[in-house]
Amino acid sequence: MPMAADDIAALIREGIPDAAVEITDLAGDGDHYAARVTSASFAGMTRVKQHQAVYAALGGRMGGVLHALQLTTAVPK
Amino acid sequence: MTEDVQARIDAVVKNNPVVLFMKGSPLFPQCGFSSRAVAILQHLGVAFESVDVLQDQGVRQGIKAYSDWPTIPQLYVGGEFVGGSDIMMEMYESGELAELVQGYAKAE
Secondary structure (H helix, E strand, C coil), X not given: CCCCHHHHHHHHHHHCCCCEEEEEECCCCCCEXXXXXXXXXXXXXXXXXXXXXXXXXXXXXXXXXXXXXXXXXXXXX | CHHHHHHHHHHHHHHCCEEEEECECCCCECCHHHHHHHHHHHHHCECCEEEEHHHCHHHHHXXXXXXXXXXXXXXXXXXXXXXXXXXXXXHXXXXXXXXXXXXXXXXX
């Protein structure tokens, strides 16, 4: 069952409370999204660690029900 | 036996300077993200070893545990996990990836 954009954003905010999340539906099939996640908690973390934090918030859905999530992470300026 | 798979993966990662675990092969990538990763490495002109995870379900699942990273492709440079397709693209655009692979052998 593909995921809705709002569910993705909600899960990420649940796991990373201060995150600003922007979701773009790339293909309209509920399966290909781009997400931009900005959070102060990322400061000092490598990109890999930042992405892993987002995947942890998605609780193992990444690579499963959520096939393609193009992820960009950033620290607020 | 997962230990055996982890050991096999570890050997490949440690014995090859640049390794891309991907779906399919550089000539016949089987997934958009994998083909983008191959294109980036070819553009950088660095020699790299590729592992087709579709040929070995043990490696396909084991690599995700090995790096604690849920998707394929996965790039390793100098025995270290660098990232998946998104991070490769970000690093490529910022020039970090070119810098990272600078000291490594060029593709013929």
